[in-house]
Amino acid sequence: MGVIEDVYEDLDTDVEFEEFEAAVEDKVEQMGGLADDETAAMLIAHELRDEEADTIADIEPGMNDVKFLGKVTSIGDVRTFDRDDEEADEGRVCNIDVADASGSVRVALWDDMAAAAQDELEVGQVLRVMGRPKEGYSGLEVSADKVEPDEDAEVDVQVLDTYHVEDLSLGASDVDLVGQVLDTDAVRTFDRDDGSEGRVANLTVGDETGRVRVTLWDGKADLADEFAAGEVVEVGDGYVRERDGDLELHVGDRGTVERVDEDVEYVPETVDIADVEIGQTVDIGGGVIETDPTRTFDRDDGSEGQVRNVRIKDETGEIRVALWGDKADRDIDLADRVVFTDVEIQDGWQDDLEASANWRSTVAVLDGDASATADGVSSGSEAGGVRSGENETGLDAFGGAADEGDAGENTGSVTDGAAVNGGAAAATAERGDGDEVEFTGTVVQTGDPVVVDDGQQTKRIETDANLRLGEEITVRGTERDGTIQSEDVF
Numbered sequence: 001m002g003v004i005e006d007v008y009e010d011l012d013t014d015v016e017f018e019e020f021e022a023a024v025e026d027k028v029e030q031m032g033g034l035a036d037d038e039t040a041a042m043l044i045a046h047e048l049r050d051e052e053a054d055t056i057a058d059i060e061p062g063m064n065d066v067k068f069l070g071k072v073t074s075i076g077d078v079r080t081f082d083r084d085d086e087e088a089d090e091g092r093v094c095n096i097d098v099a100d101a102s103g104s105v106r107v108a109l110w111d112d113m114a115a116a117a118q119d120e121l122e123v124g125q126v127l128r129v130m131g132r133p134k135e136g137y138s139g140l141e142v143s144a145d146k147v148e149p150d151e152d153a154e155v156d157v158q159v160l161d162t163y164h165v166e167d168l169s170l171g172a173s174d175v176d177l178v179g180q181v182l183d184t185d186a187v188r189t190f191d192r193d194d195g196s197e198g199r200v201a202n203l204t205v206g207d208e209t210g211r212v213r214v215t216l217w218d219g220k221a222d223l224a225d226e227f228a229a230g231e232v233v234e235v236g237d238g239y240v241r242e243r244d245g246d247l248e249l250h251v252g253d254r255g256t257v258e259r260v261d262e263d264v265e266y267v268p269e270t271v272d273i274a275d276v277e278i279g280q281t282v283d284i285g286g287g288v289i290e291t292d293p294t295r296t297f298d299r300d301d302g303s304e305g306q307v308r309n310v311r312i313k314d315e316t317g318e319i320r321v322a323l324w325g326d327k328a329d330r331d332i333d334l335a336d337r338v339v340f341t342d343v344e345i346q347d348g349w350q351d352d353l354e355a356s357a358n359w360r361s362t363v364a365v366l367d368g369d370a371s372a373t374a375d376g377v378s379s380g381s382e383a384g385g386v387r388s389g390e391n392e393t394g395l396d397a398f399g400g401a402a403d404e405g406d407a408g409e410n411t412g413s414v415t416d417g418a419a420v421n422g423g424a425a426a427a428t429a430e431r432g433d434g435d436e437v438e439f440t441g442t443v444v445q446t447g448d449p450v451v452v453d454d455g456q457q458t459k460r461i462e463t464d465a466n467l468r469l470g471e472e473i474t475v476r477g478t479e480r481d482g483t484i485q486s487e488d489v490f
Helices: 003-009 017-030 037-048 112-120 218-226 325-329
Strands: 066-081 091-100 103-110 126-136 139-149 175-184 188-191 197-207 210-217 232-243 246-251 256-259 281-291 295-298 304-314 317-324 337-347 353-357 362-365 371-373 376-378 435-445 450-453 458-462 472-480 483-489
Touching: 003 017, 003 037, 017 037, 066 103, 066 112, 091 112, 103 112, 103 126, 103 232, 175 210, 175 362, 197 218, 197 232, 210 218, 210 232, 218 256, 281 317, 281 435, 281 450, 304 325, 304 337, 317 325, 435 458, 458 472
Parallel strands: 103 139, 210 246, 317 353, 458 483
Antiparallel strands: 066 091, 066 126, 091 103, 126 139, 175 197, 175 232, 188 197, 197 210, 232 246, 232 256, 281 304, 281 337, 295 304, 304 317, 337 353, 337 362, 371 376, 435 450, 435 472, 450 458, 472 483
């Protein structure tokens, strides 16, 4: 076997040997005797080893020159920059987004290719790209060495004018999405490999099809401070990336987040507290029956952290929720109705299950000003709360008030299927201030105030009586604003 055959045998390629051998002979001729058969064969083998990506989703940072096929979904402006060599000509770059059915990637075109991009390229055109993948400021990008249009190739790409959460796919770009803000995080800083400081913040938004974490980079990070939970926003020119197995919608230099006057419905798919198991990541909700003060602690790296525990209850049971970091500062009070998403179920204190609300989780306190009925808790952009659907898989599983027309006759009962577990102050029809009431339940919190729960309702009690946790009591007194000023406790 000759040297050409030996080199070919070591190759993992679909190229036929006859084609490989002809390419070697051409290489020998091109180099004018500067390369023998073995050297030319090695050069051709190196070219064939350029990594051919089956799909854009297969491209990873650290690959050598990669080749792939994709459809142009957006073309950016040509930008100029100064090179390190002061005598060199001004540099030019144009970023384009290229996608296939598996995802999308940003491709950087330099100098002459950048100039030609705006004149010759069109959105919808199919390109064959060869270049070097790397991790850029806005995620994976490919620095192009060669770009060629392919008029005969077909690439199936979904490009929508407006996306819903369920439409998002890895690599999608130029994404416009309208959703309700469910949660916000503080701006964080980090050091990049080049020594510069980066900034990042997050929103979580939801619509009727689901929810997604929105990551805001650098100059866009401050937008996180401009919105509050319950507001409706439109994310413009976002792009989809993956983190820890979940899709995220990213907003970079070109992206926008703006408040809009639209109604959006978000329905969390919560699970019963009684059904949660260790190791699950779930959405849960209910009424707050216990709150602890925020505690601080020292991390292993010397930084200071904080955590706050609250206990919530639904029709099936109750569970302690640990709120970590900035989430410990959330304004959550007794009898609030809350929904926690993406909490991790862990083994807590005294072998009791505990839900951990970390950076991935969202914390939604349901707006008490929203109109509530047995059919659901509606808010939309005007009310500013989270809006449920018409079944009890959404937020209405935690309660709704009786119809306003029945409020004057209601003396404490709640409509079927609409009891707020641990949050009855918002779920029952409002009493007039000063009504005399009698309430029997179990003490779920001692101190000031005492909190008593009867399995359907939770009441705050103002009393000087010395009570024990878990004790069943009956309270008589005057109820004002959901708190009973006790006259008798027995």
